[in-house]
Amino acid sequence: MAIQSATSEEGAIGTATDSRGRLVTSDGTPLRRALERANRRRKLTALALVxxxxxxxxxxxxxxxxxxMWRSVDNPQIVNALPRTLVALEDWDGQGVPDEPVxxxxxxxxxxxxxxxxREQAIGPLGIRLNYELSAARSAISRTARSVPNFEEPYRDAFTDAHRLWGQPELWQIIKREGRPLTLSYYVAALDREYDADGNIVKRxxxxxxxxxxxxxxxxxxxxITFMTFILGFxxxxxxxxLPMRYANLLMIAVLLPFWTSLLVRTSAWIVLLQQQGVIxxxxxxxxxxxxxxxxxxxxxxxxxxxxxxxxxxPFMVLPLYSVMRTIPPSYMRAAKSLGARPWTAFRRVYFPQTLPGIGAGGVLVFIISIGYYITPxxxxxxxxxxxxxxxxRHIQQSLNWGLAAALGTMLLVGVLVLYWLYNRLVGADSLKLG
Structure with missing residues (x-):
C-alpha cells in the first residue's frame, strides 16, 4: 500500500525493475528516489502551512x-559620547579627581x-545614563554642555567650576566602570545591590x-491567588x-460570563464593592x-x-478542572462505595487523585498569568x-530607565522558567491536561 500511494503521486503505478535490479516507477525513476521526493514534497507543504x-x-x-534581554545589558551611551575620555581614563587609578589630560x-x-x-548628539543619552547611577548627573551634563564652548585651559578648573560633580571621584568612577558596550549594572540594581568606591558589589x-x-x-x-482559585474553582x-447537561450549560455560562466583560470594567466594579464606603x-x-x-x-x-x-x-482554573473531571467515570465512585469506602474516603482516594492533571494545568495557568499581571494590581x-x-x-513610562525595566522583566521570565522546570522535575509537565 505504501508503494502504491507513493508511486501514484508520481503519476504511475508499477513494480518494474531496471538493469541493476532496482524497483522503478513506470517512467523509469527509482522507487526509492520517488519516495524521497514525495516525502520532501509533504514536508515542504507542511512547512508552508505553518x-x-x-x-x-x-x-x-x-x-x-x-x-x-539585549536591552538589559546594552550600554552604548558612554562609549558613543566619550570615546577619548575613556581612553584617557585607562591609566587613572580611581583615586581622587583625574588629571588635566582627562x-x-x-x-x-x-x-x-x-x-x-x-538628533545625532550623544550628550542627552549620556546624561540620562549617568543619572541612573548618580543623582544630579543629568543636570551636570546639560549645564556643562551649554558652557563648554567657552571653556579655556586649564579644562579641569573650567569643568569643576561648571558643576560640582566634575570634582567628585564618584562620577569618574562610574564613567570608567560603565564605559563598556555591555554592562551588568541593571541586574545589580535589580537585585538591590550597587557598586562601592572600589568597584565591589554591596547591598544598597x-x-x-x-x-x-x-x-x-x-x-x-x-x-x-492560585490557592484561592483552586478552593473556589474545584x-x-x-x-x-x-450536573445534568441543561443545568451544567447554565453554570458554564456563569463561569464564562466574565470573559464577555471588559477587564477594566470588572476591576472598576471591585473598587465600588470593596471601598470603605462601598457596597460590602x-x-x-x-x-x-x-x-x-x-x-x-x-x-x-x-x-x-x-x-x-x-x-x-x-475561569482559568475551572476550565482545566472541568475538562479532566468530565472524563472520570462516575462508576469509579460507586464501585469504591460498594466495596465499603465512606464517601469522603472514596473521594479522597479514588476521585481526587484523578483530578491532579487538571489541578496542575489550572495552577500553572493561573500562577503564570498572575505573576505578570499589571492592570488589576x-x-x-x-x-x-x-x-x-x-x-x-513605572520604569518604562515614568523614569524611562528601560535597561532596568528590561533586567527586571528578564529576571521575572527566568524565574517563571525555573519554577516551570522544577514543576516538570517534581510532577512532570506531561501530566498537564488542558482539555
Missing part, C-alpha cells in the same frame, strides 16, 4: 523577548558632539531596597461535571455585623489585589498590593 504562524511567533513573541579629552568629546546635528541602604521584596511579594500573591468544576462595607454596617467606625479596609492593599485577581482568573493594589510588573511599567 510558516505564517511561525513568522508571527518569531516577530511578535521571540523577537521582543530577545530585544528585552578633562582635555572630555572637552574634545563634548565639543565634537555639539558640532553634530541635534535598607531604605532603597525595593526590588527583591517586590519579587517576594509577587511570588507570595501569585501563590495565594467545587464549581465538580458540579459542572456531575455598607451592607455589613446595615446588618449590624460591624460598626460604622469598624469598616474593613478591603482595597488599595494586598487584600484587594487577591480578591479582584481571584475573580478574574477563576495597579488599580486596586495601592502601595502594599503592587507587584513587580507595576514597577517594570
Amino acid at each position: 510558516a505564517p504562524l511561525l513568522a508571527f511567533i518569531l516577530i511578535f513573541f521571540a523577537f521582543p523577548i530577545a530585544q528585552m 578633562f582635555a579629552a572630555l572637552h574634545a568629546d563634548m565639543m565634537e558632539d555639539l558640532d553634530r546635528p541635534r 541602604p535598607e531604605n532603597r531596597q525595593i526590588y527583591v521584596s517586590l519579587f517576594g511579594r509577587t511570588l507570595a500573591l501569585s501563590v495565594a 467545587p464549581i468544576a465538580y458540579y459542572l461535571s456531575t 462595607n455598607n451592607a455589613l454596617v446595615g446588618m449590624g455585623f460591624i460598626g460604622d467606625d469598624g469598616r474593613f479596609s478591603l482595597i488599595y492593599n494586598q487584600t484587594g489585589t487577591i480578591i479582584a485577581m481571584t475573580h478574574i482568573l477563576l 495597579a488599580l486596586v493594589g495601592g502601595q502594599s498590593g503592587r507587584m513587580i510588573s507595576n514597577e517594570i511599567a
